[in-house]
Amino acid sequence: MTTLTSGSRAAARTPRGAPARPGVRFARVLVAEWTKLTSVPSNPWLALGTVVAAAGTAYGLGLFVRPDDGRSGSWVVVSGFVLAQLGFLVLGAVVGTSEHTTGTARTTFTAVPRRLPVLGAQAVVTAVAAGVTAAVALGASYLATTGPRAGDAPALDLAVPGTTRALVGFVVVAVAVSLLGLGLGALLRRPADALVTGVLLVFLLDLTLSGNPGPVTDTVRALLPSAGTRLLEDDAAVAVLDAATRGPELGAWGGAAVLGAWVVVVLGAAAYRLVRHDVR
Amino acid sequence: MIEVEALTKRYGSTTAVDGLTFTARPGTVTGFLGPNGAGKSTTMRVVVGLERATSGTARVDGRRYADLPAPLHAVGVMLDARSVHPGRTAYKHLLAMAQTHGIGRARVQEVIAQTGLEPAAHRRAGTFSLGMGQRLGIAGALLGDPATLVLDEPVNGLDPDGVLWVRRLVRELAAEGRTVLLSSHLMHELALCADRVVIIGRGRLLADATVQDVVDRSERAGTVRVRTTDPEPLTRELLATGAQVTPQDGGVLQVRGATVDEVGTAARRCGATVLELGTESGSLEEAYLQLTGDAVEYRTADTREGAR
Amino acid sequence: MSASTMPRAARPAATARSGGPGFARVVASEWTKLISLRSPWWTAVVTVVVAGLITYLSASASSVDPGFTPASDLTTGLMLAQIGPLVLGVLVGAGEFRTGAFRTTFTLVPRRWPALAAQVLVVTAFALGIGVLTLAASALALLPPAASRDLPLGLTAGDTPGIMLRTVLFVVGLALVGLALGALLRRTVPALITALVLVIFLPVVLMMVGDPGVDAAGMAAPHQVTVPGAIGAFTPGTAAQLMTTSTSHGPMPGTPDIGPVGGTLVLGAWVVLLLVVAAVRLRVRDVR
Numbered sequence: 001m002t003t004l005t006s007g008s009r010a011a012a013r014t015p016r017g018a019p020a021r022p023g024v025r026f027a028r029v030l031v032a033e034w035t036k037l038t039s040v041p042s043n044p045w046l047a048l049g050t051v052v053a054a055a056g057t058a059y060g061l062g063l064f065v066r067p068d069d070g071r072s073g074s075w076v077v078v079s080g081f082v083l084a085q086l087g088f089l090v091l092g093a094v095v096g097t098s099e100h101t102t103g104t105a106r107t108t109f110t111a112v113p114r115r116l117p118v119l120g121a122q123a124v125v126t127a128v129a130a131g132v133t134a135a136v137a138l139g140a141s142y143l144a145t146t147g148p149r150a151g152d153a154p155a156l157d158l159a160v161p162g163t164t165r166a167l168v169g170f171v172v173v174a175v176a177v178s179l180l181g182l183g184l185g186a187l188l189r190r191p192a193d194a195l196v197t198g199v200l201l202v203f204l205l206d207l208t209l210s211g212n213p214g215p216v217t218d219t220v221r222a223l224l225p226s227a228g229t230r231l232l233e234d235d236a237a238v239a240v241l242d243a244a245t246r247g248p249e250l251g252a253w254g255g256a257a258v259l260g261a262w263v264v265v266v267l268g269a270a271a272y273r274l275v276r277h278d279v280r
Numbered sequence: 281m282i283e284v285e286a287l288t289k290r291y292g293s294t295t296a297v298d299g300l301t302f303t304a305r306p307g308t309v310t311g312f313l314g315p316n317g318a319g320k321s322t323t324m325r326v327v328v329g330l331e332r333a334t335s336g337t338a339r340v341d342g343r344r345y346a347d348l349p350a351p352l353h354a355v356g357v358m359l360d361a362r363s364v365h366p367g368r369t370a371y372k373h374l375l376a377m378a379q380t381h382g383i384g385r386a387r388v389q390e391v392i393a394q395t396g397l398e399p400a401a402h403r404r405a406g407t408f409s410l411g412m413g414q415r416l417g418i419a420g421a422l423l424g425d426p427a428t429l430v431l432d433e434p435v436n437g438l439d440p441d442g443v444l445w446v447r448r449l450v451r452e453l454a455a456e457g458r459t460v461l462l463s464s465h466l467m468h469e470l471a472l473c474a475d476r477v478v479i480i481g482r483g484r485l486l487a488d489a490t491v492q493d494v495v496d497r498s499e500r501a502g503t504v505r506v507r508t509t510d511p512e513p514l515t516r517e518l519l520a521t522g523a524q525v526t527p528q529d530g531g532v533l534q535v536r537g538a539t540v541d542e543v544g545t546a547a548r549r550c551g552a553t554v555l556e557l558g559t560e561s562g563s564l565e566e567a568y569l570q571l572t573g574d575a576v577e578y579r580t581a582d583t584r585e586g587a588r
Numbered sequence: 589m590s591a592s593t594m595p596r597a598a599r600p601a602a603t604a605r606s607g608g609p610g611f612a613r614v615v616a617s618e619w620t621k622l623i624s625l626r627s628p629w630w631t632a633v634v635t636v637v638v639a640g641l642i643t644y645l646s647a648s649a650s651s652v653d654p655g656f657t658p659a660s661d662l663t664t665g666l667m668l669a670q671i672g673p674l675v676l677g678v679l680v681g682a683g684e685f686r687t688g689a690f691r692t693t694f695t696l697v698p699r700r701w702p703a704l705a706a707q708v709l710v711v712t713a714f715a716l717g718i719g720v721l722t723l724a725a726s727a728l729a730l731l732p733p734a735a736s737r738d739l740p741l742g743l744t745a746g747d748t749p750g751i752m753l754r755t756v757l758f759v760v761g762l763a764l765v766g767l768a769l770g771a772l773l774r775r776t777v778p779a780l781i782t783a784l785v786l787v788i789f790l791p792v793v794l795m796m797v798g799d800p801g802v803d804a805a806g807m808a809a810p811h812q813v814t815v816p817g818a819i820g821a822f823t824p825g826t827a828a829q830l831m832t833t834s835t836s837h838g839p840m841p842g843t844p845d846i847g848p849v850g851g852t853l854v855l856g857a858w859v860v861l862l863l864v865v866a867a868v869r870l871r872v873r874d875v876r
Contacts, residue, residue: 032378
């Protein structure tokens with residue numbers, strides 16, 4: 001029973017499951033992360049909920065827009081973003097935290113001990129999932145607002161300056177918000193913390209500060225990730241925002257750049273924590 | 281092959297692992313033993329790169345775990361059966377693992393069959409019993425057909441069939457020339473399937489030897505047990521020959537320092553009737569309790585000295 | 589070892605020795621559970637600090653206005669601070685289910701609803717403390733801006749005492765909304781999403797269209813109730829905002845004039861409704 005062996009029985013053997021080119025490569029981690037994202041039932045439900053929230057809100061708001069509101073057709077179509085952004089934020093935060101809350105991290109990071117490829121792959125699959133969801137949500141919002149736009153609400157007219165940017169911006173900002181959620185999730189590792197921080201950054205801080213316009217508050221507002229939603233406004237609306245502010249005038253793309261910088265910084269911090277800290 | 285050298289892991293002011301050195305060799309099942317909180321799991325987590333060592337090294341096949349080009353093929357790991365997203369099916373969980381290394385779906389089906397998970401493969405892992413979760417963990421460890429396996433409490437929560445299955449599996453894996461490092465609280469189980477044991481207490485190495493060596497160290501090992509109708513004359517006779525005698529209930533004497541032959545002869549000399557006579561072999565459990573108990577007693581003895 | 593050598597006497601029935609899980613004991617147990625976690629304390633600290641900070645910033649910004657009255661800025665920090673009690677409630681309500689601690693709780697208190705009732709009680713008590721401290725922090729934050737204009741705080745004038753009372757109720761009410769949603773949905777993330785939508789996002793969405801806005805001549809439209817505004821007044825979020833809004837501000841644009849007391853009643857009704865649904869679910873559905 002107790003044979004004392006010291007490598008005597010070790011024989012040269014090739015692993016049965018070994019592929020032609022063994023090892024972890026980014027493309028493989030990417031495929032694995034996609035499987036993980038799509039195999040948790042709550043994620044497709046979340047995507048569906050986001051689409052419904054976007055289209056439902058756009059429809060509801062469209063009913064109450066009148067021609068003399070000064071709002072454009074693109075505003076009506078993308079207006080659901082105010083609620084839908086929560087869905088994109090949650091999507092990213094869930095991808096970022098679920099490894100740590102469920103203990104899947106132990107499996108994942110023993111299979112990919114270098115860790116960073118996992119975060120990279122998560123960023124790619126989150127961006128793809130958010131982009132597709134946002135495109136579908138935009139299409140659904142367009143269809144849902146057909147009725148209101150035929151009525152009192154303004155028609156969608158691509159000739160209005162900035163309309164195309166507002167429509168594309170819906171998808172772009174959705175992707176950015178989901179990546180911000182991913183970064184916060186991977187950084188904070190707890191869903192409640194990540195969600196609350198995310199909601200503060202993309203929505204609530206801006207809303208609170210807007211109650212007290214001034215040079216300081218307007219500057220702070222311009223530097224928050226919520227500035228990214230300027231991309232969703234047409235040219236006339238952006239001009240109104242820039243005229244009203246007592247802080248820096250960002251234009252549409254300036255706001256997008258601020259949001260992009262937040263995404264890069266938060267994901268960078270998450271990468272640093274992932275590499276430096278122990279996985280529980 | 282797993283080589284742990286002078287490994288130390290501290291969390292703030294607590295030292296979980298303290299200068300630990302041992303080697304788990306190919307073709308061998310190495311049992312990893314220690315009381316709760318002795319640092320077994322921490323050591324295993326450092327070995328597979330989830331935590332970084334404060335000092336010292338842990339290498340697998342001569343490399344740091346993180347430097348392995350294909351970790352799943354090198355090391356199969358099962359640390360905690362609950363390392364699965366409860367919303368994901370067993371099949372998808374294994375598939376996602378396999379995809380990181382380009383392992384095909386056929387192999388996923390193979391390990392599912394091998395671990396008896398077929399009926400549950402498409403159920404969400406959150407609905408699994410402890411035993412099912414354990415089988416899923418083992419399936420994940422086998423996925424890459426690795427040369428080394430690190431299994432933390434693999435028989436926890438398994439039914440007797442499952443325990444037997446793990447025992448055979450582990451023996452087979454070692455017989456194929458693989459390195460197996462296995463922790464367990466079930467001494468009896470470990471005595472049956474391990475070749476060597478590494479015993480730690482408070483993060484320090486207490487013993488690193490073959491199971492037989494450790495068993496031989498237990499106090500009872502090598503003693504003679506005799507049951508007689510006349511314990512008192514026999515005790516006097518044996519003490520006269522220089523043996524140590526510990527009387528027990530029911531006319532049983534535990535004799536140290538005498539062979540079976542000598543005890544038998546002594547019984548004839550004093551006219552005692554022998555009902556039972558034989559050498560005692562220790563057990564892994566006894567040896568373990570003595571070793572780890574000493575580690576604890578060492579400290580309590582210290583405080584007693586101070587009190588006096 | 590010594591226990592096994594002692595002569596075994598028949599164990600007295602547990603009830604004879606210490607009694608069962610009476611309600612007071614369940615409350616004591618829930619209180620211990622609440623204050624032994626770190627998250628409630630963190631939430632409390634952040635809520636109080638944020639309320640004070642935002643109130644200070646707002647009051648400082650508006651102190652340059654000629655018609656500045658310090659007391660009117662008292663509740664400006666609540667817009668941001670409201671997320672604190674909401675999260676606290678969700679974490680307590682869903683926490684037991686998330687961590688598996690409910691198995692212990694419900695084997696100790698098999699009738700279950702006393703555990704929920706006790707949670708309501710201890711969260712109310714804890715949130716009451718947060719509410720009072722939030723109010724105190726907000727009032728303190730008004731001191732420097734008021735001093736810069738040599739104005740009295742004026743906390744006893746007009747409807748300010750009522751607003752102060754309702755500020756505390758506001759904090760307690762939102763904590764209980766969070767608790768009920770957590771207990772009802774049993775998972776942190778869905779409960780948190782629902783709470784955020786109900787309390788924070790929905791009021792803003794409805795406000796976006798409920799506001800009749802300005803007419804073509806640039807004059808504020810006379811108060812008219814709009815459909816979204818009417819719906820909005822009955823969401824817990826808007827109702828909560830109404831609680832702490834001075835009546836001198838007039839009704840919110842587009843919403844029916846239910847006043848601060850109406851807002852308090854609406855929020856109270858939401859709390860009762862959600863808690864009843866959570867209690868029913870607890871009673872009829874298995875816990876796993």
